[in-house]
Amino acid sequence: RQDRTPQVLQPMASAYSFAGELSFFFPDELCASIVRSHRETSQCRVEDLQALRWKLFSREEIQAYQNKSVDEMWQHCAIRLTDAVQYVVEFAKHIPGFRILSQNDQIALLKMGSMEVVLVRMSRLFNTENNTVFFDGKFAGTEVFKSLACGDLITAVFDFAHGMCALKLTEQQIALFSALVLINADRPCLEDRGRVQRVQRSVELGLTHILHRDNQDSLMHKLYQRMAVLRSLCGLHMEKLRWFSQRYPLTAHSLFPPLYKELFASEAELLPGPTHC
Numbered sequence: 001r002q003d004r005t006p007q008v009l010q011p012m013a014s015a016y017s018f019a020g021e022l023s024f025f026f027p028d029e030l031c032a033s034i035v036r037s038h039r040e041t042s043q044c045r046v047e048d049l050q051a052l053r054w055k056l057f058s059r060e061e062i063q064a065y066q067n068k069s070v071d072e073m074w075q076h077c078a079i080r081l082t083d084a085v086q087y088v089v090e091f092a093k094h095i096p097g098f099r100i101l102s103q104n105d106q107i108a109l110l111k112m113g114s115m116e117v118v119l120v121r122m123s124r125l126f127n128t129e130n131n132t133v134f135f136d137g138k139f140a141g142t143e144v145f146k147s148l149a150c151g152d153l154i155t156a157v158f159d160f161a162h163g164m165c166a167l168k169l170t171e172q173q174i175a176l177f178s179a180l181v182l183i184n185a186d187r188p189c190l191e192d193r194g195r196v197q198r199v200q201r202s203v204e205l206g207l208t209h210i211l212h213r214d215n216q217d218s219l220m221h222k223l224y225q226r227m228a229v230l231r232s233l234c235g236l237h238m239e240k241l242r243w244f245s246q247r248y249p250l251t252a253h254s255l256f257p258p259l260y261k262e263l264f265a266s267e268a269e270l271l272p273g274p275t276h277c
């Protein structure tokens, strides 16, 4: 009697996951769930940002940011970065295709992709008319980040955002593009690459589906070019973070929010020796 119960449950469980997986083959269903997840985890709505777009920092406020020490300003930004990453983790968790992946594969995709998705979403924060970004409730120019002592990275962040804004993506297109950036079967250390590939292909199908519907098929190759720029901008972030954690080890290793360390501190940094999966 006892041994029969698990058998009955077993097919049910596989039926659910099978039905869950099936939804990938209906692009409308998949797109709707990804767009819903994006909207529920996007931290702020574009129309709210529009209303604030001319709220700039005063000279005194800019001076106050520039008077901060390097490690103080880095910590200030790291907290916002970690905050943004947490919303991306929530976004991922609500994507049906992501949920059916193994825990390890979910972590591997987030480790490599969450920063990239933050940078995609961040382009919504920019006002390209006056080259400012939404930060601490107002719009800031690059001079606000002077005390980070990484002007080349900030310039790269602003340039990337300009490139993204030039594509004039809709929220739905940003949602599907973010899911595609995250669910990438080429990431290292994946246990079940085949399953990630299947989910990636269904998200690609969803993105081409809405681009076709929006009569913007030409955007697809531009988005793939953006993914290459995204990867190098992310690499620059990691490089600067390594520089910072060597220069200010105390701040980096004790004050940084734990999630940030978990997601971005690569083994190479923490454990000398070969970087393993």
Ligand SMILES: CC(C)CCC(=O)N[C@H](Cc1ccc(NC(=O)CCc2ccc(Cl)cc2)cc1)C(=O)N1CCC(C)CC1
Pocket: 042, 043, 044, 074, 075, 077, 078, 080, 081, 084, 118, 121, 122, 125, 133, 134, 135, 145, 148, 150, 153, 154, 157, 237, 240, 241
């Ligand atoms: C209201 C929500 C929709 C906001 C969602 C959102 O995207 N917030 C981002 C998160 C963020 C924060 C910092 C960076 N990078 C940097 O500061 C470069 C140096 C650096 C690198 C690494 C560490 Cl640990 C610390 C500092 C990237 C992104 C945000 O707060 N921004 C956008 C980018 C500017 C430069 C700062 C303000």
